[in-house]
Amino acid sequence: MPKSKLKVVNKKTPSVDGHAEMMGRPVYTDDYAPHGALVCKMLRSPHAFAHIKNIDTSKAESLNGVKCVLTYKNVPHVAMSRAGQGAPAPSPIDKFILDEYVRYVGDEVACVAAINERTAEDALKLIEVEYEVLEPVLDYKTAYRNKNIIHPEDGISQAFEMGFRPKENVAATYEMEIGDTEKVLSQCDVVIEHTAESQAQAHSMMEPHCSNARLDDHNRLVIYSCTQTPFHMRRILTKTLGLPLNQVRIVKPRVGGGFGGKQAFHCEFFVALVTLRTGLPSRMVYTREEVFSSSYTRHPMMITMKIGASKDGIIKAIDCRALSDTGAYGEHALTVFMIVGSKVLPLYNKVEAVKFGGRVVYTNHVSSGAFRGYGAIQGNYVLETAIDVLAEKLHMSPIELRLKNSMKEGETSPIFEVMGEGTKGTPMIMESCKLPYCIERGAELIGWDKKYPRVQVGPHTIRSVGMAIAMQGSGIPFMDMGSSSIKLNDDGSYVVTSGATDIGQGSDTVITQIVAEELMTTVDKVTIYSSDTDLTPFDVGAYASSTTYVSGNAALKAAQQMKDRLIKEAARILEVEEEDIDFNGSVFKAKKKELTLPELARQITYSKDMKQVSVTESYFGHVSPPPFMAGYAEIEIDTETYEYKLLNYVSVVDCGTTINPMLARGQVEGGIVQGYGMASCEAVLYNSQGKLLSNSFSTYHIPTHKEIDKLTTEFADSYDPTGPFGAKSVGEIGIDTPPAVICNAIYNAVGVRINDLPITPEKIMRALKEKKR
Amino acid sequence: MEVKFVLNRSEIVLNVRPDEYLAETLRGQGILSVRVGCDESNCGSCTVLIDGKPSMSCSVLTAQVEGKHVTTVEDIQKEANLIADFFGDEGADQCGFCLVGFALVVHALSLEYENPTDEEIKNYLVGNLCRCSGYNSQMLAVKRYLAEVKKHAKK
Numbered sequence: 001m002p003k004s005k006l007k008v009v010n011k012k013t014p015s016v017d018g019h020a021e022m023m024g025r026p027v028y029t030d031d032y033a034p035h036g037a038l039v040c041k042m043l044r045s046p047h048a049f050a051h052i053k054n055i056d057t058s059k060a061e062s063l064n065g066v067k068c069v070l071t072y073k074n075v076p077h078v079a080m081s082r083a084g085q086g087a088p089a090p091s092p093i094d095k096f097i098l099d100e101y102v103r104y105v106g107d108e109v110a111c112v113a114a115i116n117e118r119t120a121e122d123a124l125k126l127i128e129v130e131y132e133v134l135e136p137v138l139d140y141k142t143a144y145r146n147k148n149i150i151h152p153e154d155g156i157s158q159a160f161e162m163g164f165r166p167k168e169n170v171a172a173t174y175e176m177e178i179g180d181t182e183k184v185l186s187q188c189d190v191v192i193e194h195t196a197e198s199q200a201q202a203h204s205m206m207e208p209h210c211s212n213a214r215l216d217d218h219n220r221l222v223i224y225s226c227t228q229t230p231f232h233m234r235r236i237l238t239k240t241l242g243l244p245l246n247q248v249r250i251v252k253p254r255v256g257g258g259f260g261g262k263q264a265f266h267c268e269f270f271v272a273l274v275t276l277r278t279g280l281p282s283r284m285v286y287t288r289e290e291v292f293s294s295s296y297t298r299h300p301m302m303i304t305m306k307i308g309a310s311k312d313g314i315i316k317a318i319d320c321r322a323l324s325d326t327g328a329y330g331e332h333a334l335t336v337f338m339i340v341g342s343k344v345l346p347l348y349n350k351v352e353a354v355k356f357g358g359r360v361v362y363t364n365h366v367s368s369g370a371f372r373g374y375g376a377i378q379g380n381y382v383l384e385t386a387i388d389v390l391a392e393k394l395h396m397s398p399i400e401l402r403l404k405n406s407m408k409e410g411e412t413s414p415i416f417e418v419m420g421e422g423t424k425g426t427p428m429i430m431e432s433c434k435l436p437y438c439i440e441r442g443a444e445l446i447g448w449d450k451k452y453p454r455v456q457v458g459p460h461t462i463r464s465v466g467m468a469i470a471m472q473g474s475g476i477p478f479m480d481m482g483s484s485s486i487k488l489n490d491d492g493s494y495v496v497t498s499g500a501t502d503i504g505q506g507s508d509t510v511i512t513q514i515v516a517e518e519l520m521t522t523v524d525k526v527t528i529y530s531s532d533t534d535l536t537p538f539d540v541g542a543y544a545s546s547t548t549y550v551s552g553n554a555a556l557k558a559a560q561q562m563k564d565r566l567i568k569e570a571a572r573i574l575e576v577e578e579e580d581i582d583f584n585g586s587v588f589k590a591k592k593k594e595l596t597l598p599e600l601a602r603q604i605t606y607s608k609d610m611k612q613v614s615v616t617e618s619y620f621g622h623v624s625p626p627p628f629m630a631g632y633a634e635i636e637i638d639t640e641t642y643e644y645k646l647l648n649y650v651s652v653v654d655c656g657t658t659i660n661p662m663l664a665r666g667q668v669e670g671g672i673v674q675g676y677g678m679a680s681c682e683a684v685l686y687n688s689q690g691k692l693l694s695n696s697f698s699t700y701h702i703p704t705h706k707e708i709d710k711l712t713t714e715f716a717d718s719y720d721p722t723g724p725f726g727a728k729s730v731g732e733i734g735i736d737t738p739p740a741v742i743c744n745a746i747y748n749a750v751g752v753r754i755n756d757l758p759i760t761p762e763k764i765m766r767a768l769k770e771k772k773r
Numbered sequence: 774m775e776v777k778f779v780l781n782r783s784e785i786v787l788n789v790r791p792d793e794y795l796a797e798t799l800r801g802q803g804i805l806s807v808r809v810g811c812d813e814s815n816c817g818s819c820t821v822l823i824d825g826k827p828s829m830s831c832s833v834l835t836a837q838v839e840g841k842h843v844t845t846v847e848d849i850q851k852e853a854n855l856i857a858d859f860f861g862d863e864g865a866d867q868c869g870f871c872l873v874g875f876a877l878v879v880h881a882l883s884l885e886y887e888n889p890t891d892e893e894i895k896n897y898l899v900g901n902l903c904r905c906s907g908y909n910s911q912m913l914a915v916k917r918y919l920a921e922v923k924k925h926a927k928k
Contacts, residue, residue: 014861021869022857022876024806024846031805204904206810206818206870256808256870257904288811504868504905662864662910669907670867697815697902704908705898711909 009517009659009725015509016528017254017502027254029226033212034281038067038113040270041120041284043127044294045102045109048136048364048690049150052100052109052129059126060112065119067278069127070111072098075273079155080240082265083331083369084229086479086540088159090422092171092330094151097240097269102131103150103328104364105691106294113274113282136364138690140300140325143169143361150328150362162334162422163359171330172360174338178414179353184317188308190393194386195304196755198378198739199684200297200325201677202694203371204702205504207256208291211267212283213275221248221272226255228263228503229541234533237268241276248272252531258503259674260370261296263543264331292695296369297684299336299360300325301378305386313396315348315405320379322358327367333360335421336368339375342425343626344383346413347471348405354415364690370543373735376472377675384468384740385753397452398744399443402469407628409433421544426477428623432728434654434716438630439469442652445712446632453748460639463647466745467632470736473624474729475546480620482551483537484558486515487614488566490605492586492598493525496558499539500551501531505731506663507547511555513659514724518559520585537616545729548659550621552724557617565613569604570595625720627655627728631672631737635745642761642768644746646676647709653733654716657726661715664730669711671734677703678735679742680758778838780804781848787835795821795830795838799845806846806873810902817901820874821845827878829900846873852880855921859914867905874901879915883922894919 003010020027057069075097083091098108110127114120137143137150151166158164163173185191211225221243227233230250238245255262267284274282286295306319322340326333341356373380391398407413409430417427443449446465454464484498496515502508512526519526530536539551563583570588571578573595580590588595604611630652637644651668658664681701685693694700719726739757747753752767777786780802789798796819799807807830810818814832821830822844846853853876860866860875875898882889882897889897894915903911 012862014858015864015866017869018861018866018872019854019857021866022846022860022872023850023853024873024876026805028808028870204902206816206868206902206904207808208810255868256810257868259904285809288813288815504870506867660864662862663867664864666864666867666906666910669909670905671907673907674904696813697811698813702902702904704902705895705912708908708912711907713909 003657006517008513008523010657012662013513013523013660015506016512017508028207028256029224029253030210030285032224032253033283034214037212037281037283038274039117039120040111040113040274040282041124042108043110043124045105045107047102047131047133048105049134050102050131051134053132054130056128057110060123063123063126065115066112066123068113068274070098070273072100076241078240080236081331084232084263090335091332092158092164094156095329104366106366107328111270136690138364140361140363143363150364169362170359171326171362172334172337175357176418177355178418181317181319181353181355184353185308188316189311191308192386192390192393193304193306194389196382196385197302198300198381198757200300201682202292202297202700203259203261205257205259205261208286208288209266209295210285211271213271214281215275215279221276223268223272224251224253225268226262227252228258228501228543230531230533231538232541233268237272249534252501255503259372263370264296266295289695293366293692297366298371299368303379303382305382307386307390309390309394313394313401313404315351317351317353318345319355320345324360325363325368326360327363327365329367331367331369336375338419338421340379342415342419343376343471343473344379346415347407347469349407349411349413350405366692372732377736380470380736381739385743388744398467399439403436403439406435406469407433408436421476426623432625432656432718432720433628434718435469435628437716438628438652438654442630442632442650445650446634451634461636462639462749463634463636464745464749465632465634466741466748468737468740469630470733471626471628472545472729472733473626474549475621475624476544477621477624480540480544480546480550481618482539482554483616483618484555485537485614485616486558486562487612488601490601492601496526496528497536498528498530498551498555499536500547501542503542505667506660509663510548510552510659514552514555515559518556519563545732548727549723549729550619552727554617554619556724557619558615561615561617565615570600573600573603623722625722625728627730627733629653629733631741633741633745637749642764648712650712652714652716654718655730656718656720656723656728658715659727665713667730668713668734672711672738673703673708675735675738678757679739683758774836776835776839778840779842781845789835791836793835795833795835798835799830804845808870808873817874818871820877822877822881827881846876849880856918859917863910863914865906865910865914871901871903879918883919
């Protein structure tokens, strides 16, 4: 359908849930905790690495009000992956619910459930643990084949060969090569090598991780959780606890932000076990310190890019080596690692050879996991700063170099076929790619020609600009599946039940719009319920930028089928052929006969041949069309203090059709600011014993209203024929460019390139001092 | 200990522990609009108004509100609804966990300032963190709300 004919999709539509949230309705997980539920609290390891020689919980158990204490001795000893991914698990199966080893400061030792929080906290103090403290591995560069082995235990495994070598502290390994990279590099006129490191960024969603559990009227276990993956959670939880899958229901209420941090398990095993053991409802809410130091972080990485080009600026070969730190457990170790290559390197698709590989190692730090950007941001930071290094060496403008070498519509990259997520990939042609437009329009909006590389605006004030490009994906082809059901109400309105997991990104709104558009109605006629493993159809969950594309396509298919069904029913009632019916969303017309939709709904509900009209459809992608963007920043830096501020961040994004233009803008801008935090201020600090020191919002600074002045966000006119109404994903693309853009802008201002994030004034000053030497 | 205060314009007498914080007390009273994001007065999600001033209820002892007026979003539903209109129109609402805090702070701002500058708005909102929106759309929504309030005040 041409965009000009759209009535709901691509039109300004307020989110379906915004008012309830603003007005304070009880809609989040902990708001649903049963009154008087047992409070679960976790005893956490004070050591980065230790063996529990003995644990005595008798004093805690005898404390008045304590109902249950869980340790490794009394919970199932079944290895699993907490990652919240599909099956077979593409992450190492290396975690026990509770274990006799603790592998980072904050790791789980014992869980107490008591009648109130104070009692639970008092009980934690009564648990006596005798630790054999082991020497931890705290630097991921020394982890490989370190004498201290983080996972020496038996019973852990990999579901398929991913290079999992626990005795070498290796969670996963990956290598690929297309062409002969070394040979092509040796023939290049110019070769640059560039290495940079990125940190263990914290998701910092506003709602802390929480879950609660109760037994329902059928004596089944019902868990409310702020999860991104309710269906994966049900599968993994029941398998690990040895329960029939149908004895557990997971409900996902509104979620106060996820960003990948809630894809994996957090409280669910514990509330499940407590409620099963005691028969009593239970709840668990992480403290903010626990969110920082006992959930998941972004994978820190060190990446080296070697790029070769001809002297006229044709990029011929890229060799990318990466080392990733998965922390104590291997959640998303392999898949995040592969994205460093697969959703970054195809940007420069004219190469004759490309190579990517390295390993993901264990350390005794907080476990890394899924985080918006998912490897692409780490890879993009290094590739897109390396491209600027190359441009300088070639005496070319960074824009010209990118325009010359980057992906264009109708083109492809052999990487798509070779690399997927954990497995082989899928070949695909870029049916939509407005990257050249994004680059040119972004330059125009930032005023590049007048501002590049820098303008002195005061005695010690410089303004400069920097840019980068990025791509992402739209779900995982042949792996991600979403589904929607639609039923007709007796007044002609609809109820959609969708497996898609709204974690704040607005998927309930987007799916409502897609259904309303296809059924030629308005959003107020469509009610949506999502993410309840009993009541809604299956969906893999909110990850991999899949919801709009995969779940949206499922909703579109369901709406198409509903339309067909309605026409069939109308033809029967009007006694005409289906082909004769003209349906405009509210009236069926055929040969001078008319039937309104409410009248049809009333008749088939209450008159003869009564029935419930409902449909269910599913969708899985055969391709994963990447959204693209160009990001530009203008910064102002004080050359006495090297403090800098962001004056404007321009994003020009090709995400196909924006189903909801305002929410799409929100996705991009939220991503930009989260990426800007990673680039500029979100410093991760551990002490020498491996304790995370940046464990609160006062010690870990995320951007506030004050850091953000101006964001300029535009969308390219683009249409992907495989997406619902032409849409591609938009959830992750926004976060990818800021680290490289800010690094490039700082270089353009003061001539030093900061190769580890975040880029702080101290690091700039130090680099300048070193340069002068 | 016994604490007497005015909650949303009704006097209330509660028996609380001396070390109990207001956020816990209010949630215990079924005021679930109080969202606890960090429990250490950094994020602003648990904001309530105490005698009209935005305060983070996670860090105010319930004993401290003796004799004071505590306002939660339940008492400013009309204003919150209008703020939500503008947030929705600008696409500034995503996960929504921070929104109640914003509603109360923006309402207080509108009462305290007649013509706030951008700088003053930012200073007022700086204690309320949002990880979703990028703030830009929120700023646009807040300014539109303030303009609307002013328009009606003039009438």
